[in-house]
Amino acid sequence: MEKILILDFGGQYNQLIARRVREHHVYCEVHPHDMPLAEIRRFDPIGVIFTGGPHSVYLPGAPLPDPGVFSLGVPILGICYGCQLLAQELGGLVTAAQEDAAREYGKTLTVFDPACPLFRGMPERSVTWMSHGDFIARVPEGFRLAAHSAACPTVAICDEKRRFYGVQFHPEVNHTQYGRELLHNFLYEICRAKGDWTMADFKRRTIASLRERVGDGRVLLALSGGVDSSVLAALLSEAVGRQLVCVFVDHGLLRKNEGDEVEAAFSGRALDFHRVDAAGRFLSRLGGVTDPEEKRRIVGGEFIRVFEEEAKKIGAVDFLAQGTIYPDVIESGLGQAAVIKSHHNVGGLPDSVSFREILEPLRMLFKDEVRQLGRELGLPEALISRQPFPGPGLSIRVIGEVTAEKLAILREADAIFREEMASAGMAQQSSQYFAALTNMRSVGVMGDGRSYDWAVALRSVQTSDFMTAEWSRLPYELLDRVSVRIVNEVRGVNRVFYDVTSKPPATVEYE
């Protein structure tokens, strides 16, 4: 399989570069900037990308690649810091931008040389996204200038003979108008990629290698009902059938019908499926607890305990499967030993479960690739495109103490909101939306009588990374329908709020 190597110089968009490359159906991996040449050779890339980074390339201690990378004979694309690095290491000069000249931040009109293969098919002028304080003051020998902006004369450099290209802007960021085309050119025109990275192929290869590795061993998996563990279960079921033992801990904090939906999704598949109904246990542990962090700890801890007890009944297994995905691997410091993503944000593995090895077949996939794989495996779309749902479930959407009554109210209200969002065609537009049960009761009038009931809060946000989020401008008519239905259909609710705070200052969840 053809591979692109992304050397990480510490830039904030490195994951995004990798995702963009894979969107073009070319496999890539992000590795530390100082990956030794021998390892690079073993990796055998068809091209290398140097990422951006916060350093100044001319200062002592600036991160540099193994110089052997320049003699590999494969194309290199340097982005931002990576571009300056290319220039300096090959004989050019990089300096701090004087005053404000050549220093750029944000959207910048850029003029391209259309004869440069990197910019083929792009208009001569378009907007790019810049973020740099240094610039290339002298272009190295063998290179020529291929783009400029009003402030910076050296926005892109290229050496077509050696196939080295550098751009000062960020093609991976959406604000760069022709970033996709540029990456396409690099991958297909310059690196001559064929585009052999598809999920159908990944599925076939991974199933074959799982069969080989697992042999006739048994595999244990904690299924949470989330996208990653569900896709993992489907993949392993196809690879090793009933050698896969899935433990689905139903903590009673899922949304309406969700537990049954998870079970139904796996009912026709070959695997050894154990559903543990632990709702009562979780509820009694949560009794009287109001502190959000304490709720999280309880749900996480109890989850591990229930899983361990079930695993004990199952007996020794050979492998424990984990739904670790690539962002976890990248964020935790790249290619280090197994990164353990535990369910419900509890650090660590269940320690009384006996197994030989950990299996993490999704560890090189991004979330959208995991979803694509789920489709290849025939999982229902409702499960695959499920919006993010916190591990502690509805326990952190019932503000204050969690009780069976409050959970029942919330489940119904949330189901109505979801139904109406779907039928209004808004479900795909929102990044995350849900109902929460506020810890507030207020007076209302129902028929001729006075009511004193709970208030439900509705929340819907738009975001790309959940670090910041904007509240969704939902149509009033939709909000009205949801409100009328909730108050009419859910006993114990007489008021509905719509949350119009963004993050920050609010968070997405209420607890």
Ligand code: XMP
């Ligand atoms: P906040 O509330 O921090 O949420 O703005 C950002 C995203 O993270 C999810 N979230 C959680 N996910 N366990 C999880 O697995 C948690 O304890 C948790 N708290 C928040 C939240 O749903 C949103 O997508």
